[in-house]
Amino acid sequence: xxxxxxxFRFGGRLSLDLTWTLRYRAVAPxxxxxxxxxxxxxxxxxxxxxxxxxxxxDLRAAVxxxxxxxxxxxxxxxxxxxxxxxxxxxxxxxxxxxxxxxxDTSGRSVRVLQPGDEAASALAVVALDAIELLSTADGRLRRxxxxxxxxxxxxxxxxxRRRWCSTERCGNRVNSATYRRRQTDGxxxx
Numbered sequence: 001x002x003x004x005x006x007x008f009r010f011g012g013r014l015s016l017d018l019t020w021t022l023r024y025r026a027v028a029p030x031x032x033x034x035x036x037x038x039x040x041x042x043x044x045x046x047x048x049x050x051x052x053x054x055x056x057x058d059l060r061a062a063v064x065x066x067x068x069x070x071x072x073x074x075x076x077x078x079x080x081x082x083x084x085x086x087x088x089x090x091x092x093x094x095x096x097x098x099x100x101x102x103x104d105t106s107g108r109s110v111r112v113l114q115p116g117d118e119a120a121s122a123l124a125v126v127a128l129d130a131i132e133l134l135s136t137a138d139g140r141l142r143r144x145x146x147x148x149x150x151x152x153x154x155x156x157x158x159x160x161r162r163r164w165c166s167t168e169r170c171g172n173r174v175n176s177a178t179y180r181r182r183q184t185d186g187x188x189x190x
Contacts, residue, residue, distance in 0.1 A: 015130035093127030146170025
């Protein structure tokens with residue numbers, strides 16, 4: 001299952017990828033995790049194959065963790081302290097058994113979710129990623145500069161000047177709108 005098969009988007013940081021399951025947060029929130037099966041598909045696409053049924057309780061826990069990650073990351077972006085409730089929830093999830101690596105028959109390592117509690121195992125690794133990300137004080141955790149976009153992203157580009165969650169999405173929209181405005185205003189540079 002590839003990300004394009006699921007409708008999920010991925011930006012390179014697992015914890016932020018979970019926050020991206022609430023689309024259009026700032027204008028018309030659309031939750032891509034509306035059923036336990038949606039969470040199972042996200043876990044399979046983002047973390048590791050999830051072979052067991054995901055419960056409604058797992059879904060509620062994932063949504064709660066997603067909002068804690070978003071709240072904590074937004075606090076870091078806005079240079080505020082991370083709230084106690086978000087910090088506590090992240091720390092509790094990070095203490096749970098996370099996925100482990102297994103060597104497959106071809107000699108490659110594959111991530112395997114903890115048997116018996118696969119969804120919780122996936123959420124544990126999300127929390128671990130969030131803690132690592134939030135404690136990296138390098139100024140590269142950002143909010144997308146696209147109009148109406150509330151996605152948070154980590155700028156791993158070499159120059160560290162990225163402004164948009166995705167150049168193909170928000171960056172293209174802003175650049176296209178700027179180009180159209182210049183064409184309309186007659187202010188093109190030749």
